[in-house]
Amino acid sequence: xxxxxxxxxxxxxxxxxxxxxxxxxxxxxxxxxxxxxxxxxxxxxxxxxxxxxxxxxxxxxxxxxxxxxxxxxxxxxxxxxxxxxxxxxxxxxxxxxxxxxxxxxxxxxxxxxxxxxxxxxxxxxxxxxxxxxxxxxxxxxxxxxxxxxxxxxxxxxxxxxxxxxxxxxxxxxxxxx
Amino acid sequence: xxxxxxxxxxxxxxxxxxxxxxxxxxxxxxxxxxxxxxxxxxxxxxxxxxxxxxxxxxxxxxxxxxxxxxxxxxxxxxxxxxxxxxxxxxxxxxxxxxxxxxxxxxxxxxxxxxxxxxxxxxxxxxxxxxxxxxxxxxxxxxxxxxxxxxxxxxxxxxxxxxxxxxxxxxxxxxxxxxxxxxxxxxxxxxxxxxxxxxxxxxxxxxxxxxxxxxxxxxxxxxxx
Numbered sequence: 001x002x003x004x005x006x007x008x009x010x011x012x013x014x015x016x017x018x019x020x021x022x023x024x025x026x027x028x029x030x031x032x033x034x035x036x037x038x039x040x041x042x043x044x045x046x047x048x049x050x051x052x053x054x055x056x057x058x059x060x061x062x063x064x065x066x067x068x069x070x071x072x073x074x075x076x077x078x079x080x081x082x083x084x085x086x087x088x089x090x091x092x093x094x095x096x097x098x099x100x101x102x103x104x105x106x107x108x109x110x111x112x113x114x115x116x117x118x119x120x121x122x123x124x125x126x127x128x129x130x131x132x133x134x135x136x137x138x139x140x141x142x143x144x145x146x147x148x149x150x151x152x153x154x155x156x157x158x159x160x161x162x163x164x165x166x167x168x169x170x171x172x173x174x175x176x177x
Numbered sequence: 178x179x180x181x182x183x184x185x186x187x188x189x190x191x192x193x194x195x196x197x198x199x200x201x202x203x204x205x206x207x208x209x210x211x212x213x214x215x216x217x218x219x220x221x222x223x224x225x226x227x228x229x230x231x232x233x234x235x236x237x238x239x240x241x242x243x244x245x246x247x248x249x250x251x252x253x254x255x256x257x258x259x260x261x262x263x264x265x266x267x268x269x270x271x272x273x274x275x276x277x278x279x280x281x282x283x284x285x286x287x288x289x290x291x292x293x294x295x296x297x298x299x300x301x302x303x304x305x306x307x308x309x310x311x312x313x314x315x316x317x318x319x320x321x322x323x324x325x326x327x328x329x330x331x332x333x334x335x336x337x338x339x340x341x342x343x344x345x346x347x348x349x350x351x352x353x354x355x356x357x358x359x360x361x362x363x364x365x366x367x368x369x370x371x372x373x374x375x376x377x378x379x380x381x382x383x384x385x386x387x388x389x390x391x392x393x394x395x396x397x398x399x400x401x
């Protein structure tokens with residue numbers, strides 16, 4: 001009986017559509033799944049603005065009188081090209097302290113000016129770096145001393161003061177004298 | 178209102194040019210020597226106050242249009258040692274500085290100092306006692322920031338000075354009015370001019386501006 005059964009089983013066995021289970025196929029599936037998960041994870045981390053692995057950036061501090069509207073994650077730019085971002089904002093009463101994360105291949109010098117400016121019409125704030133003439137590099141962890149705060153509309157009037165081509169304005173003033 | 182604020186700001190910029198006592202003004206030289214020894218230790222804030230006092234003194238002692246040239250001469254001698262014009266020029270022109278020859282640098286610094294002096298000296302003449310109040314100083318050797326508030330014709334506005342400590346004591350290298358820095362402003366302006374007209378174009382423009390200012394001055398000082 002049992003022998004018969006076994007024989008039947010034996011006959012039946014090939015008919016059941018069991019694929020040939022091989023080690024390589026399973027391994028491949030596993031590897032692909034794992035790769036998929038890792039890729040999704042990497043994307044997620046990237047989207048969240050974090051980074052994995054050895055750092056390609058360094059940090060410098062900059063103090064401002066007023067950074068109204070500047071948020072962490074805002075970009076740091078030279079000539080409109082992003083070279084880093086704002087990673088931390090804190091208050092050291094009465095000043096605002098920002099920590100900027102700068103790409104390793106960009107060096108900052110001690111007379112570079114960091115200014116909080118407005119991008120486009122919507123008015124995203126970003127940090128604009130204008131280059132100076134110094135040869136003294138700001139080391140990682142160092143402080144960028146030359147900063148310029150958010151400019152209010154009223155302050156723009158002040159800008160005329162140092163302006164180059166305001167002859168008409170000057171005449172008004174002479175006239176008042 | 179706009180014009181008044183503007184005038185006030187212009188005036189403030191003039192005060193940009195403000196810090197300690199010059200030998201020409203100091204009177205008796207032993208007194209000056211003593212003062213200079215003190216100045217070594219003096220804080221930027223104290224130096225600034227001294228300069229302001231001496232400027233007020235010059236203005237009150239030499240009033241009127243007839244004393245204009247004497248007055249301006251004296252004011253210039255007070256102010257000049259207290260401003261680091263080379264540093265200002267260098268910072269204003271930015272990266273371009275590195276590629277300039279020694280001669281070009283000297284020429285640029287001269288023209289730029291002349292421009293600053295001409296632009297601001299006239300406004301400085303309106304300084305009065307208690308018009309400028311020094312609020313605070315922040316020291317971070319070799320840098321210092323002195324914050325002042327200027328009251329002029331009913332308006333008040335902040336005016337900050339950035340100083341560097343060098344062999345000649347504390348000298349101003351940047352002036353910030355209502356968050357607008359002089360250096361930063363000139364830097365973007367000069368960069369634009371250089372991009373368009375090269376360095377020679379910038380020199381040309383500075384010369385032109387100085388000549389205009391000189392002509393205006395001549396008209397103002399001539400009677401009638």
